[in-house]
Amino acid sequence: MTAQYVTTEPQASRDAGEPEAERPAIAMRLERLEAHYGATKAVDGVNLDIHKNTVTAIIGPSGCGKSTLLRCLNRMHETTPGTRVRGQVFLGSEDIYWSGVDPVEIRSRVGMVFQKPNPFPMMSVYDNVAAGPRLRGWRMNRRQVDDLVEENLRRAALWDEVKDKLHRSGAALSGGQQQRLCIARTLATNPDVMLMDEPCSALDPIATYKIEELIRELAHDVTIVVVTHNMQQASRVSEWTAFMLAGDDGVGRLVEFDRTDRVFTTPRDPRTEAYITGRFG
Amino acid sequence: MAVTTVALGAMSARHKVAARRRLVERGVIALLTLATLIGVALLVIILGYVIVSGLPALNLAFFTERPKPFGEEGGGVAPSLIGTLLLAAVSGAIAIPVGIASAVFVVEYRSGRYAPMVRFAAELIAGLPSIVIGVFVWAFLVRGLVGHYAAIAGAVALAVIMVPIVARTVEEVLRLVPQSLREAALALGAPKWKVVLSIVLPTARAGVITAAVLALARSAGETAPLLLTALGNDFFSTDLLRPIGALPLQIYRYAISPYDDWHTKAWGTSLVLVVVIGLVGVLLRYVARPRVR
Numbered sequence: 001m002t003a004q005y006v007t008t009e010p011q012a013s014r015d016a017g018e019p020e021a022e023r024p025a026i027a028m029r030l031e032r033l034e035a036h037y038g039a040t041k042a043v044d045g046v047n048l049d050i051h052k053n054t055v056t057a058i059i060g061p062s063g064c065g066k067s068t069l070l071r072c073l074n075r076m077h078e079t080t081p082g083t084r085v086r087g088q089v090f091l092g093s094e095d096i097y098w099s100g101v102d103p104v105e106i107r108s109r110v111g112m113v114f115q116k117p118n119p120f121p122m123m124s125v126y127d128n129v130a131a132g133p134r135l136r137g138w139r140m141n142r143r144q145v146d147d148l149v150e151e152n153l154r155r156a157a158l159w160d161e162v163k164d165k166l167h168r169s170g171a172a173l174s175g176g177q178q179q180r181l182c183i184a185r186t187l188a189t190n191p192d193v194m195l196m197d198e199p200c201s202a203l204d205p206i207a208t209y210k211i212e213e214l215i216r217e218l219a220h221d222v223t224i225v226v227v228t229h230n231m232q233q234a235s236r237v238s239e240w241t242a243f244m245l246a247g248d249d250g251v252g253r254l255v256e257f258d259r260t261d262r263v264f265t266t267p268r269d270p271r272t273e274a275y276i277t278g279r280f281g
Numbered sequence: 282m283a284v285t286t287v288a289l290g291a292m293s294a295r296h297k298v299a300a301r302r303r304l305v306e307r308g309v310i311a312l313l314t315l316a317t318l319i320g321v322a323l324l325v326i327i328l329g330y331v332i333v334s335g336l337p338a339l340n341l342a343f344f345t346e347r348p349k350p351f352g353e354e355g356g357g358v359a360p361s362l363i364g365t366l367l368l369a370a371v372s373g374a375i376a377i378p379v380g381i382a383s384a385v386f387v388v389e390y391r392s393g394r395y396a397p398m399v400r401f402a403a404e405l406i407a408g409l410p411s412i413v414i415g416v417f418v419w420a421f422l423v424r425g426l427v428g429h430y431a432a433i434a435g436a437v438a439l440a441v442i443m444v445p446i447v448a449r450t451v452e453e454v455l456r457l458v459p460q461s462l463r464e465a466a467l468a469l470g471a472p473k474w475k476v477v478l479s480i481v482l483p484t485a486r487a488g489v490i491t492a493a494v495l496a497l498a499r500s501a502g503e504t505a506p507l508l509l510t511a512l513g514n515d516f517f518s519t520d521l522l523r524p525i526g527a528l529p530l531q532i533y534r535y536a537i538s539p540y541d542d543w544h545t546k547a548w549g550t551s552l553v554l555v556v557v558i559g560l561v562g563v564l565l566r567y568v569a570r571p572r573v574r
Binding site: 074076079081104105107108109111112114116118120121122131132134135136137182185186189 | 467
């Protein structure tokens with residue numbers, strides 16, 4: 001019985017030796033992904049599995065293409081004029097770069113939190129959280145919106161701090177609160193995957209700590225991919241780590257992808273070891 | 282000993298450089314202050330002169346009655362006041378949406394190859410003398426479609442003048458909306474048209490209002506194209522298909538007359554025009570004030 005199961009499971013040979021329970025489902029799979037800016041290739045040949053309901057960190061020095069790679073996962077890369085993506089990115093079983101796919105639909109399933117907190121400045125805290133569903137034209141009555149706003153502010157650990165100023169401008173909050181507001185805004189659209197592009201790089205250590213705690217908490221029911229240039233952060237929040245590096249040709253490639261503890265304790269590639277021990281980058 | 286001398290020499294040289302820098306700095310500040318004062322003084326002199334010369338003409342009748350023939354006392358500019366407001370409303374209703382739409386096209390859909398052409402066209406129209414626009418509308422509407430002088434022809438002429446002003450000002454403010462807000466909205470799964478309507482334009486609201494106010498102020502003072510289109514009318518009229526009065530036309534008629542009484546009335550009408558433009562600006566800003574603090 002067991003033997004038969006192993007032979008029909010294609011993952012089995014790769015992960016042989018892993019206990020069954022430690023092999024979560026795949027949320028996204030990248031195959032031979034390339035990203036271009038005009039004639040310049042920024043990312044080349046990335047194969048990567050994003051495991052469902054885990055935190056995957058993408059680390060690497062500046063200019064290694066990690067943010068570009070992240071922006072390929074919700075078809076955000078192509079919103080910059082002159083850009084191009086090749087290869088495949090599967091969300092579940094669907095290739096999001098297949099010609100019949102609407103990028104708007106993909107972005108509604110793969111949310112994104114940006115480096116600099118960017119709440120909509122002309123909207124209140126409340127309206128910021130409700131913005132996603134409203135922009136997508138969900139039909140909701142007042143009560144449902146109220147519940148949605150409260151639920152997602154709670155999920156983003158912000159409710160207690162803002163419940164008395166829901167109708168004040170989101171731009172009046174502190175930087176860390178603004179970033180958690182942006183997380184609440186993303187969660188409110190109920191994404192399968194949440195992409196985070198250096199979400200703490202504009203924040204102080206205490207705000208950073210809160211966001212990191214939140215990332216670990218949220219990973220129970222959302223798949224999270226977080227780009228960071230902070231290796232301690234990657235080791236604190238993630239279960240999987242991808243290390244990227246730009247070659248001499250300036251093209252970013254995936255050097256190593258493994259469980260975070262293995263990447264940080266027993267990296268296979270000497271370049272990974274050099275980077276995590278602070279010898280370059 | 283030698284070392285000290287060299288050091289002292291270097292120090293005094295540095296002092297000289299610093300002294301010269303301070304002198305240049307003071308000179309530049311003085312020039313900037315002078316330029317600012319000239320600008321402010323011009324504004325104060327013009328406004329002051331209009332107020333001083335125009336105030337004697339103002340009374341209640343000036344705002345409620347129609348002009349009286351020369352020789353009769355009193356009378357007002359009410360038909361022109363109504364005409365100017367109506368022309369502003371109609372031309373604004375045409376030009377503001379068109380101008381905003383073309384700015385959105387140029388900024389938000391700039392990857393398209395038509396955007397530079399639209400921009401170039403707006404620049405060309407902005408450079409056309411307003412009398413040329415008046416002649417064109419006269420030929421096209423007054424002699425053509427409408428067949429006679431009419432308020433609607435005046436409104437169209439003013440709208441043609443306003444479109445490039447709105448378009449280019451809105452273009453500037455749309456470029457000021459941070460790209461990060463567009464990306465945030467796109468990342469929430471919003472279609473592009475909705476990002477523009479619900480996020481970009483509301484964020485740029487103050488600038489869009491400024492564009493509308495600028496364009497309205499500019500067109501409310503236009504005289505030449507109205508002479509060829511709206512013509513002027515001493516009687517109360519709100520009919521778009523008939524000639525209509527306007528404050529600049531009234532000023533022109535009073536000012537070119539040989540009568541002192543009418544000259545005073547020209548100043549009074551000028552004052553009314555300035556105040557109307559100011560009030561419309563304040564009103565628009567109030568209506569569109571941000572609701573979230």
